[in-house]
Amino acid sequence: MVALSARDKAARRRPVPLPVKGRYRRIKTVVAGLLLGLFFLVPWIRWDRGGDMPGQAVMFDVPGRRFFFFGLEFWPQDLPLVLGLMVLGALGLFLATTISGRVWCGFTCPQTVWTDLFFTGDRLADRIAGKGTPAAKALRQVFWIGLSLLTGFGFAAWFTDVTTLPGRLLGGGLSSGLFGTVAVLTATTWALAGYARERVCLHMCPWPRFQSALLDADTLVVTYDSGRGEPRGKKRLPLRADLGGPGGDTARGDCVDCNKCFAVCPTGVDIRDGLQMGCIGCGLCIDACDDVMGKLGRPGRLIDFASEAGVVPKPRRLLPRPKILIFGAAMMVTIALLGYGLLAVQKVTVDLQPQRNPPFVRLSDGSVRNDYLLRVDHRLPALAAVAVSVAGLPGATVRFGESEGPTLALGEDRSGSDRLMITLPRNALDTAGLDADGHKPIILVLTNAATGRVIERENSYFWGPP
């Protein structure tokens, strides 16, 4: 990689790159459309969970410390799954970079997608109000602020009921946390996509610094075929003899030095200077040059995704490269582990806290009672109450403080907690099998109160007189 040239630095002051048509422009537009569609529309998908549960298919419920994804529900204890997803994403990024350089940066990175959107707004403003006029500048700001607000709203929609969000936003009924989310996202979008733009890629993002370690001689990166293009020269000059032209002392290569590749580049890179840190691999310069070559009646792909070996030949090895095999295998293992983790997700969690001060209470009829605090959380589709019984302590009875029976009602938030009392009658004490210290292991059996199906077992201890 080479340092940015003075021309590249000057390009950063260029307001808006020229628009371009072509294959990579179309791919960029389709990918951006899909990603923006996902970002703005997914929160609007409904999913009936019954009761007071959120009716949003995908939602980060921060106050409830849950994440809903259609029929799945994730809790903080599922953090290893999130870490697994992050590892999978990182491996996918490494793999894509090894194969095709910075395709993530050029096509899918949010900074690229939003900057592209803002460029479109700028061009529209120039077209409506006249390029460089004060009215165009004002109109640009209108677009910037409008798009930023929309982004802030779209981001907040992942954390709350989106159907009521506009009303709460306009009516002042938004929590300070959500209001702050909208405000911060609006401000950062305005600053990063409206003002900073490619400066984020050039100066703030650490990824370009790492990615060079992943590139090898077979990685496809945007490359200018200098062997064919040089010496560059004006169109009127004769073409080199080996390219089919008349040749001569002033003969030029295929590059007519029109600067179109440079003018369309969103990061202000002249790819003819070689692979540079500023190049995000978006392919727009390929489209621009192909257009020029087409008009000149010359073959396209003077600039192309190619390996370090040059535009011709194409990469020698694409798949059997060690790095690709390692990343591919690591991704497979991660996917298998994630699949196993998803299947093994605990549907019911039980928190049983013995109240050991004192460890047991002797009642007036001689029976012995232990108190516990039981909390049950679940993510089953239908579970209104659990019935609790004790195994391993013959004769013991179970009673909750609230229901005064062995049943714990679970709320609409799929959780319930209450004081649990396990009582051993006087006449069962001798045969209960308490050890010399007066305690005995027990198993709390939780069943679905409606169906009688066992849903969880929890180990604990019962304490009595030594």
Ligand code: SF4
């Ligand atoms: S040099 Fe070409 S591929 Fe690289 S960022 Fe500029 S336009 Fe995109």
Ligand code: SF4
């Ligand atoms: S667009 Fe093609 S012909 Fe024009 S300057 Fe760039 S490489 Fe040369």
